[in-house]
Amino acid sequence: MGIFDQPQGAPGPILAVTISCDELEASASSYCGAFDYEHLESGKVSDKEANSWGAPGLVGREFITVGLKELPGALRLIHVRRPEIHRPLGQLGWAALEIAVSDVDSVVAAVSKWSFSILRPPAALKSSAALRAAQLTGPSGEVIYLTERLREVPGFDLPDPTKLVDRVFVAVLGTRDLDSARAPYEALGARRVSDHAVAIEVLNDAYSLPATHLHRLSSLQLAGKSLIEIDSYPVQAVQAARVPGELPWGVSMVTLSCDFQTCPAGFEEVGALESDDSASFGGNGRVVVRGLEGELVELVARQPMPKGWP
Numbered sequence: 001m002g003i004f005d006q007p008q009g010a011p012g013p014i015l016a017v018t019i020s021c022d023e024l025e026a027s028a029s030s031y032c033g034a035f036d037y038e039h040l041e042s043g044k045v046s047d048k049e050a051n052s053w054g055a056p057g058l059v060g061r062e063f064i065t066v067g068l069k070e071l072p073g074a075l076r077l078i079h080v081r082r083p084e085i086h087r088p089l090g091q092l093g094w095a096a097l098e099i100a101v102s103d104v105d106s107v108v109a110a111v112s113k114w115s116f117s118i119l120r121p122p123a124a125l126k127s128s129a130a131l132r133a134a135q136l137t138g139p140s141g142e143v144i145y146l147t148e149r150l151r152e153v154p155g156f157d158l159p160d161p162t163k164l165v166d167r168v169f170v171a172v173l174g175t176r177d178l179d180s181a182r183a184p185y186e187a188l189g190a191r192r193v194s195d196h197a198v199a200i201e202v203l204n205d206a207y208s209l210p211a212t213h214l215h216r217l218s219s220l221q222l223a224g225k226s227l228i229e230i231d232s233y234p235v236q237a238v239q240a241a242r243v244p245g246e247l248p249w250g251v252s253m254v255t256l257s258c259d260f261q262t263c264p265a266g267f268e269e270v271g272a273l274e275s276d277d278s279a280s281f282g283g284n285g286r287v288v289v290r291g292l293e294g295e296l297v298e299l300v301a302r303q304p305m306p307k308g309w310p
Helices: 024-035 047-052 104-111 178-188 201-206
Strands: 014-021 038-044 062-067 074-079 093-101 117-124 131-137 143-149 165-175 191-199 214-221 227-232 251-258 268-273 286-290 296-301
Touching: 014 024, 014 093, 014 165, 024 038, 024 062, 024 074, 024 104, 047 268, 047 286, 074 165, 093 251, 104 117, 104 131, 104 143, 117 143, 117 201, 143 165, 165 178, 165 251, 178 191, 178 214, 178 227
Parallel strands: 014 074, 093 143, 165 227, 251 296
Antiparallel strands: 014 251, 038 062, 062 074, 093 165, 117 131, 131 143, 191 214, 214 227, 268 286, 286 296
16 A cells, blocks of 8 residues: 555646657757756666666666756656657657647747757647647657647636746647546546547648548646646557667656555556655655556656645
């Protein structure tokens, strides 16, 4: 039995998103340069931490965490060996991360001199004209959505950026069985705020589908103005590529603050880590679980948010 055995509220916020990188320093420099992020932490993955992720091959690998001080939603970049095949948006599991920005056009113009490639230029989202977004790939092929909120979106609790580029607030999950993939997150306490069919143009581009082709999309509200978006993927999508013993390539894992420290219903437990000062997130205990599509979720024992945090 862990510290918490019953949910006390919705999980969240997203504390971090882990990205697999084959050129760690270059990736960190690109994010800090393009997004004006800060170097928050660096070190080597401990054996306890690697084993809790089910990735024993990463013991001793270097990591760098970048983001905004005093806020969750950081990027944890880890040196991982690149698999032979990886196609952005072509895999099931964690497909993308989404960052809140105050002016998406300005951000896209600024990233052109760094190691980012534009998949889709800024445009109003088909799902909501209140959101203007662009999609791009990062230094290691990870997919990033940059989203500007033009006005309130009914039913959603979204962040108000304090900088041109703010924090990660959404993790995007790709699945071929949306209902089954969503169920464990709802059991964990996430609140369903949307479920509809919409043309996701960047996904249609990835699969050579007509621009008007519809995909089912469901959004789940988390605490701390964070969300999980679950997209229904075409049958051609494959399981996330990975080198045996290491993390999946691309967006590897999502870390949530949570009242659980045991494996919640509907997930498969991968490993647990007791409170450990050598680990990230203040050494708080955590359990790592695997969802339907093999996505890794690191549930960190809830800790108080910084002063002034919602």
